[in-house]
Amino acid sequence: MKMMRNFVPVLTVTLVIFALWYAFAIVLNKNWAYDKATRGGYELSFTELVADTWTQKKPLLPTPDQVAVEIWASTGTAAISKWTRAEGRSISYKLSKVFGDKKSLIRHAWITLSATLMGFVFGTGLGILLAVGIVHNKAMDNSVMPWVITSQTIPILALAPMIIVVLNAIGISGLVPKAIISAYLSFFPVVVGMVKGLRSPDSMQLDQMRTWFASKSQVFWKLRLPSSVPYLFTSLKIGVAASLVGAIVGELTISQDGGLGARMLQGNYYGTTILIWAALIFAAAMAAILVSSVGLVERITKKRMGFVG
């Protein structure tokens, strides 16, 4: 499998990236270390410099291990402590304590994930419906499709603060505004991809359907929809990643409702850089898991349907 062939090169490149990360940590954090030394009136040897730059409390660039420790502290240890402290209570109570812990990355991740998934599902659903409409109705194709294509060049994410603020002002806060941004961001790739996919059957196949006097609905369910599956999945992968970005940027605007973006904003405000990185890496991990989950469903579906590769 292609994955095995690439294992050694990918591993090498990854290790090199980590090595560079540690090296850059020295470079970026050294000024702070030198300042401290000058104020304290002592000199720093190279090994002392390295040791210092890799263990600062508010480094400009935390090291991978610092970030990993912080992640574990805000997820594993936090969860365990809340779980054990609720000794003797029901499972649901314990879970509520774990997820209710304001400092826990698990809670924030869950908040971000809920907004992402809600937006993603809505955006995809509406996108598919619109795509079906565009493919079957020339008037819609003419009038709406150009806007869909153009909107991909417009920085929709720039609307995020406005959407959040406006909805908050009329009392809608929390999950919904973020979900709306996420839905908006996943909507467009899905429409474009589905339209392409629904139109992908070649003229030979469509002619074949005509010889059988198939109705438009039959052509849709038996030919167009199955043919669109590979295109749909490609768009879903883009869409889920875009939804996550939308939720996070929404949280970066207003942090009061929690979420990974909110955590990053807090870290930014208080200068606790390790926190920012922890939340960011966690978000990246979540993105990777979401995209690969879609990829997994894609592989299984494609296999079942006989699509090769």
Added chain:
Amino acid sequence: MSMIIAALAVWIVGIGINIWIARQKPGRWQSIVSATVFGITLVIIWELVVRGTGISPVILPPPSMIAVAFARSTDILAADFVQTFMKGVLTGYAMGCGAAFLTALAIDRSDFLKRGLLPIGNFVAALPIIGMAPILVMWFGFDWQSKAAVVVIMIYFPVLVNTVQGLDAADKMQKDLMYTYAADYWQSLLKLRLPAAAPFIFNGLKIASTLALIGAIVAEFFGSPIVGMGFRISTGAGRLELDLVWAEIVVAAIAGSAFYGIVALIERKATFWHPSQRK
């Protein structure tokens, strides 16, 4: 109430016009006219609904108010545009594409590096890189440099992946032919592989144009001197000066589509020979 009925009427008329257009013999004009009709209908309905239902213009300003705000703030909008687009986006775009291009050429000669870097590149391209914006503002300061930095990291991997794919696009037979001419690496690169890579490279450049603008604007949410499109949007939203915010969004929309359009135009010139351009 009458405004709502008027809005409904406009909507029906708009749909009617578009259905009529769709019934005509197919031609290229249909898309442009239909889309324009759709857009105008939307704007008119927006105006009528907002005025008719009495929604506070602070929450959702009608298009007429936005136009007024646009007209009276052109100097602010222009300054914002220069700050965000000319300084942040263009610098970051040039640097990011240049770096990605050079990296692609560097790893082109090593199959090992290619196999190692491509999966990682595809992986990173899917991550919420924009989350690094606050960190980059911390490193590079409030001014446009940090915005350019955000643009660079956002476009680097998509452009890299597309360029590497492009450099592999020349088929075996073409490469064999070059081999029979005893062409050296550079001759083969300049005469065959780069032209063959052009469609892929431009695909990357188009994607990057959109990401660049998003990156620069969102980065300004985290710190900016008192000028910039993102700055205006976030502070304007906070102060509920939504007409100015919408005017800024209009500028952003025009900038985004114009930027993409220019890249697409250059693409058409450079890849005139590709089947997709010849249809």
Added chain:
Amino acid sequence: MANETVIKAEKLSLTFETNDGPVHALKDVDLTINKGDFVSFIGPSGCGKTTFLRVLADLEQPTGGVVSVNGMTPREARRKRAYGFVFQAAGLYPWRTIGGNIRLPLEIMGIPKAEQKQLVEEVLDLVHLEGFANKFPWQLSGGMQQRASIARALAFHADILLMDEPFGALDEIVRDHLNEQLLELWAKTNKTIGFVTHSIPEAVYLSTKIVVMSPRPGRVTEVIDSPLPRERSLDIRETPAFLELAHRVREGLRAGHEDDA
């Protein structure tokens, strides 16, 4: 006709390893090609005809035996630009005009610009494409594109022309036309031509020597010297001599097949 040897292969072999065991693409091929010969290689898939041509072009490396082109190794011959290669598909660059495409090898070989122009004109005349220098490949039909590809292979005046099923993708009428033109060209330029084909009539019509090959392992079954006159028209295809030769070739192919029971 000078009988100087241009290409000589002795016990040439090419074996490559696959997941299902070694594949003998070529085994112990002995062959001599003289200056001015038009040699066709014919045989079913896997008989090694394309592989042999590619070894001559230094596009594949043999695993055994010796082969020389113009007295040199294929690698040296390639470096000295001793041959032009025509592939199965025209492979013209869509971003260059026809003239630009023909100039491609000339640019790479560092031929001065003034000379380039002249060579391009000369060679376009040879393939009857005069006036098409400024057109783009997609504006030409398949047959014309392939003629342009041949022109490109002739442009730098190499003595040897290697062609790998160049007309395979074209319809029969165009093919006949191109066969005629190729013979005309050969008469004018006196090149040594190696031509791989699937078609018996084509092989018999074009060649002075027909090399019949068979697969598993890829080897030469028979080398037939053609008794037909060097100058021939398409009508020759109906003469008894032609039919007899074609019959001989067909028998040679069948024999090769029976070997691998």
